Amino acid sequence: MRALAVLLLVLCAACGREDARADVLVIVADSLAASHVSSHVSGGVSGHGPARPTTPAFDAFAAECVRFEQAGAPAAWTLPSVASLFTSKPQEVHGARDDELALRSDLPTLAERFADAGWSTRAIVQTPVLSSRTGVGRGFQRYEVLDFSLASFERSLALARGALDEAQAPHFVYLHVAPPHMPYQPPPPFRGRFSAESEALAHVDGSIASARAVHRARLAPEHPDVVRLAALYDEHVAFVDARLGELVHALRARATRRPLLIVWTSDHGEAFMEHGEQGHNSNVYEELLHVPLALAAPGLSSRVESTPVSLLDLAPTLLELCDLPALPHSAGRSLMPLVRDEPFDSERALLASSRHYENHPERWQVAVRSGRFKLHVWPALGRAELRDLELDPLERNDCGAAHPHVRERLLREFERLQREFVEAPDRGELSASEQRALRELGYFDDAGQSPEGTRR
DSSP states (O other), rough: OOHHHHHHHHHHHHGGGGGSSEEEEEEEEETOOOGGGGGOOOOSSSTTTSOOOOHHHHHHHTTTSSEEEEEEEEEHHHHHHHHHHHHSSHHHHHHSSSOOOOTTTOOOHHHHHHHHHTTTEEEEEEEEGGOOGGGGTTTTTTEEEEOSSSSHHHHHHHHHHHHOOOOSSSSEEEEEEETTSSSSSOTTTTTTTTTTTGGTTTTOOEEEEEEHHHHTTTTTSSSSHHHHHHHHHHHHHHHHHHHHHHHHHHHOOOOOOSEEEEEESSOOEEESSSSEEEEEEOOSSSHHHEOOOEEEOTTTTOEEOOSSEGGGGGGHHHHTTTOOOOTTTOOOOSSSSTTTTTTOOTTTTEEOOOOTTTTTTGOEEEEETTTTTTEEGGGGGGGEEEEETTTOTTOOOOOOOHHHHHHHHHHHHHHHHHHTTOOOOOOOOOOOHEEEHHHHTSOTTSSOOSSSBBEE
């Protein structure tokens, strides 16, 4: 407890000195799958060949702080996952579970906690999925939504650095960048770094159209077109890793008396036909849920933590670190006991969901994880399968018959969690410009329907 007290004196406002409060930076790299992060990979990248040096900057950062190697997203696409990060509630509780739905107005957010305590709160969001209409921006004094262009990516980095270089009140900054989200088309010198050997497959160019074609063809993960698409994605990963690494290095070297707390993570992963899907949003297998998560703060020693955790835990953790009031009835919990080697329930149930597909309930999938086991549920179909992630990391086999008591326990956990679900709030129409922006990112086809696969 003495170590925690020292850390709080450094990080928090409780000591009565404004300049002793930490600046906080939460970095979310959209669609960054842990299976394509070098420090998470041993012997191959998601089945697509030799391990590639995709993330040297993240790896170096994580080696100096706390890396959670079994972090999971609570949803398989951006809007509900980010809303869960800020409320510590699953999408079935916070309500923002479809493009035209918004965060419940009665739920306090992480940004509101920091704003109420005197932090300057700012969000720089490079995706139209998180427009102010969604409610995710509640609590931010400045909430800027940028487009998906490379120029906007560079601008987002400059804005985040500028905000944290200011000398006035401490800042809470949420930076959500588009790469490595599709299209997988990074600039030189990253283009061709991993895909040069497959340049003959020019029809697979990393565009949304080429990714949809891969999905529609139902190709196997080892098919050359899929392997090339994954290589193009890895190049995009390397690009965003390098640029975010430069930002983090510059911020940590700045001349300021305020300490700096940094979280580097993603909102969900990305699939390359491991279970018949390309992109994200469509299921709850690990290629879509397993994300990188690293936390750096003064006083925290470097370590790798293997206990399964969730992005639902991030808000409770940051609030404890900065001595701020907890969010009521959080689904997550602070990870500081893990960091301090104190008792922690490593077998607790962690919930994650796919998109709800309001008009196609049979597509909704839910995962309930506890330790090494994960129950995969299709609620509308009355179907449930148990996976042993330790023995079967690719999730190919149902081991429920071998572990009936585990299956029943996790099924009861799902039923308990389901009783907390709320009805979806009233649906609001997307504007024509919002529909156009989402269509360009593959959310809708030209008829305005959500296509199968490659959904954001």
